[in-house]
Amino acid sequence: xxxxxxxxxxxxxxxxxxxxxxxxxxxxxxxxxxxxxxxxxxxxxxxxxxxxxxxxxxxxxxxxxxxxxxxxxxxxxxxxxxxxxxxxxxxxxxxxxxxxxxxxxxxxxxxxxxxxxxxxxxxxxxxxxxxxxxxxxxxxxxxxxxxxxxxxxxxxxxxxxxxxxxxxxxxxxxxxxxxxxxxxxxxxxxxxxxxxxxxxxxxxxxxxxxxxxxxxxxxxxxxxxxxxxxxxxxxxxxxxxxxxxxxxxxxxxxxxxxxxxxxxxxxxxxxxxxxxxxxxxxxxxxxxxxxxxxxxxxxxxxxxxxxxxxxxx
Numbered sequence: 286x287x288x289x290x291x292x293x294x295x296x297x298x299x300x301x302x303x304x305x306x307x308x309x310x311x312x313x314x315x316x317x318x319x320x321x322x323x324x325x326x327x328x329x330x331x332x333x334x335x336x337x338x339x340x341x342x343x344x345x346x347x348x349x350x351x352x353x354x355x356x357x358x359x360x361x362x363x364x365x366x367x368x369x370x371x372x373x374x375x376x377x378x379x380x381x382x383x384x385x386x387x388x389x390x391x392x393x394x395x396x397x398x399x400x401x402x403x404x405x406x407x408x409x410x411x412x413x414x415x416x417x418x419x420x421x422x423x424x425x426x427x428x429x430x431x432x433x434x435x436x437x438x439x440x441x442x443x444x445x446x447x448x449x450x451x452x453x454x455x456x457x458x459x460x461x462x463x464x465x466x467x468x469x470x471x472x473x474x475x476x477x478x479x480x481x482x483x484x485x486x487x488x489x490x491x492x493x494x495x496x497x498x499x500x501x502x503x504x505x506x507x508x509x510x511x512x513x514x515x516x517x518x519x520x521x522x523x524x525x526x527x528x529x530x531x532x533x534x535x536x537x538x539x540x541x542x543x544x545x546x547x548x549x550x551x552x553x554x555x556x557x558x559x560x561x562x563x564x565x566x567x568x569x570x571x572x573x574x575x576x577x578x579x580x581x582x583x584x585x586x587x588x589x590x591x592x593x594x595x596x597x598x
Contacts, residue, residue, distance in 0.1 A: 288335075288358035292351055293367065295376040299348035300402030301341040304374050307577045308406035311430045312589055316437050316454050327444055327453035328369060328409070330362045334444040334453055337366060339374070345402040350376075356444050372530075375404025383571040392550070393568065393575070400581050405574055407530045411495035412488060413454050414528025415513070418520040419480050420473070426541065435471040439463065460485040480515025487513075495528075503531055518558075526573045535572035537561040545579040 305324040309317035318325040324339040335356040343349030354366060371377055387397040408414040420436070421429030433454075440459040441452040460481055468478035487493035493513075498506045503525060510521035519538035525531040536542060537558040546564065547556045556564065565572035584590045 287353045287355050289354040289360065289363055289366075290352065291363060291367075292349060293370065293376060294343075295348045295350060295374070295404070296379050297348055298345045298402040299341075299376070299404060300345050300400075301339060301348075301350065301374065303400055303403040303581060304406055306584060306590055307403060307580060308373060308408075310580070310584075311427055313427070313434065314430050315434045315452060316441075318451075324374070325451075326373075327442070327451050328366065329442050329453050329456070330358070330365050333357050334442040335362070335366075336444055336446050336451060337370070339370065348402075355446060369409055372407050373409055375406055378404045378532075380404070380571075380574065383574055386568060386571065390567070396549070396575075396578050396582060400578050403577060403581060405530065405532050405577055406527070408528050409454070411498060411524060411528040412457055412484070414524045415484055415495060415510075415516070415520070416454075416460070416481060417527070418523040419477055419484070419515055422477065422515075422520060432472050436460075436463075436468075439467065439471060457485040457488040461489055476515065480513075483514045495524075499529055503534065506531075526576065532573035533570040535561060535565045535576045539576075541583070542576055542579065545583050549579060549582065 301324060302319065305317065305319045309319060316326060322340060326337055327334050328337055329335070333356065335354050335358050338353045338355070340351045340353075341348060342351055352366065352370065354362075358366075384397065387393045408417065416436075417429075417433060420432045424432075437452040437454055440462055441455040442459070443450050443452045445451075463482075465475060465478040465482065468481065469475060473481075484493075488495070495510075498509055501509065506525060506529060507518070507521040510516050510524055511518065516524075517538075519536055522534055522536040523539065526534040526536060535546075543556045543561050546561065547554070550564070565575060568575050581590060
């Protein structure tokens, strides 16, 4: 039986399915799950693993969400869960100015209309964004997601739902319980293992609080992020967008993203970092929102996302 049930009203237009896909990126993601009608994730509140289930019951233009929480949830946890969902699922993001920009752009307008209701998602914490980015460095996203799944199974808190064990994303303390050799056995390089363990150690000891970077401007945040072991420009910009919610950031070193951008623009030359930055300037301060739309276009083309909508129109 659910411990908590409550409703939320996102800023319209809103589509949970599209936003959940932009967050999870691959169908094999076991932390952020989508079954065709509901988004599910195990979160840890006050040391208690809880299964949070979100369903959209309103239309794209008049959206309403139902949130159901399973596990030992208490009424006072509702506020924390709401704040997490607002952050992760872009519930308060008002993209009306972006839609105005898109309507005036002959190429962008049909892309935005196809995925109308997509909101920019964020990882629940900057730490999780960093771990995701480090795991996916110099690998395909499919392989990176598989590595992250293995870490979640190995050390992430879990809860049994209908006889099935579901795993939360591990905390810094959870990561520190693993040895470098364990990461190697899970498929990580020693370099990545060292980066993840060093990051977790700094957070646990209080040397680093990555969420404090929220108050920094983009340039300062990138500079500070690149001081961390194993963090380069791509990782820093990825964390800017997906961790700190800087929707003006299009990670220019993201090979998949810039290939999608070049293909979509119909160019016959690959884009380098500087050309990406010049290209996306016309859509500022929403270059990151275009990034998410191109991601969904790629997932649709590959068959990860079907074209059947789940929102009432």
